Amino acid sequence: MHEIAETVDIADLELPPTETTEIDHLAQALCGGEQDRVDDPTWVARARDSWDALPLSLRRGVRQFRRHSGLRGSLIIHGLPVDEMRLPDTPSTADSVQRAAVVSAAVLTMIACGLGDPTAYLAEKSGALVQDVVPVRGRESFSGNAGSVLLTFHNENAFHLHEPDYVLLLCLRGDHDRIAGLRTACLRQALPLLSRAARETLFAPEFITAPPPSFPTDNAVRPPQPLLSGAVDDPDIRMATIATTALTPRAEAALTEFGRACDSVARTTVLTPGDLAIIDNRVTVHGRTAFRPRYDGTDRWVQRTFAVADLRRSRDHRPDDGYVLTR
Numbered sequence: 001m002h003e004i005a006e007t008v009d010i011a012d013l014e015l016p017p018t019e020t021t022e023i024d025h026l027a028q029a030l031c032g033g034e035q036d037r038v039d040d041p042t043w044v045a046r047a048r049d050s051w052d053a054l055p056l057s058l059r060r061g062v063r064q065f066r067r068h069s070g071l072r073g074s075l076i077i078h079g080l081p082v083d084e085m086r087l088p089d090t091p092s093t094a095d096s097v098q099r100a101a102v103v104s105a106a107v108l109t110m111i112a113c114g115l116g117d118p119t120a121y122l123a124e125k126s127g128a129l130v131q132d133v134v135p136v137r138g139r140e141s142f143s144g145n146a147g148s149v150l151l152t153f154h155n156e157n158a159f160h161l162h163e164p165d166y167v168l169l170l171c172l173r174g175d176h177d178r179i180a181g182l183r184t185a186c187l188r189q190a191l192p193l194l195s196r197a198a199r200e201t202l203f204a205p206e207f208i209t210a211p212p213p214s215f216p217t218d219n220a221v222r223p224p225q226p227l228l229s230g231a232v233d234d235p236d237i238r239m240a241t242i243a244t245t246a247l248t249p250r251a252e253a254a255l256t257e258f259g260r261a262c263d264s265v266a267r268t269t270v271l272t273p274g275d276l277a278i279i280d281n282r283v284t285v286h287g288r289t290a291f292r293p294r295y296d297g298t299d300r301w302v303q304r305t306f307a308v309a310d311l312r313r314s315r316d317h318r319p320d321d322g323y324v325l326t327r
């Protein structure tokens with residue numbers, strides 16, 4: 001038998017209530033005290049140590065996903081500790097982040113340490129390791145996480161030399177109408193739907209991907225890149241629907257075909273409090289369906305952390321071997 005579940009779906013992970021409580025206790029222990037700043041490397045080191053004490057089923061599920069993210073390229077874990085009654089109002093400002101240690105930040109950081117290490121980009125959300133994904137008044141049609149119109153498919157920071165390997169999205173609060181759906185489309189399912197010509201073109205350096213709107217614009221000149229790279233039978237992908245430009249007519253056609261393939265394999269998940277989605281950003285694009293914020297303090301609230309499997313690779317982008325990429 002094959003070691004890896006290359007051709008099967010990775011099932012969602014349902015944590016039983018006893019494990020939710022265990023995880024809650026470990027997370028609580030990381031809150032308060034003197035070192036309660038999420039972005040302090042000594043706090044991250046504490047969270048890393050706590051990973052080892054998490055329930056075996058969680059650690060095993062995450063480690064298996066890390067080895068091979070399956071046909072879905074994403075893993076949903078249900079039943080993480082989120083106490084909606086104890087939560088403050090949903091933040092309402094753009095670029096809001098979670099600097100103080102709270103249970104959700106501890107959960108995200110422990111799991112990011114299980115996948116590799118957490119990371120962030122100084123230019124985005126002030127380089128915080130745990131970021132709020134919340135709707136912001138006046139930014140409804142913004143194509144980024146502050147918006148509430150449809151967010152089109154993208155890889156996270158696809159333009160960057162060191163894109164994150166994993167995007168972790170932990171739901172603290174759902175939207176009022178329970179219609180905000182995280183959409184994912186895994187290349188492993190989309191690829192077989194593409195014509196041979198489209199596949200060949202997607203491997204050619206005929207695309208330019210700019211930074212997303214959540215990054216301040218820079219004037220860097222970007223060389224053309226392929227959309228797909230690596231193994232022909234299981235490639236990596238880098239694209240963002242609104243930030244990738246096709247440079248030739250055949251690239252334009254291939255990009256359109258790719259978009260259709262993604263739509264036809266897309267999965268939509270309405271995250272509920274305590275659900276964590278882990279997206280393998282190398283093989284999966286993601287987005288979100290539209291929803292209607294009310295700006296009443298109880299809007300949808302997701303917290304996000306990026307993780308990389310090998311932090312060392314970006315060492316020259318991270319002063320003092322910290323977690324934040326400054327360029």
Ligand SMILES: O=C(O)CCC(=O)C(=O)O
Binds near residue numbers: 302304
């Ligand atoms: O709102 C969501 O569920 C996803 C938003 C998103 O793409 C992100 O935060 O990276």
Ligand SMILES: [Fe+2]
Binds near residue numbers: 154155156286
């Ligand atoms: Fe995203």
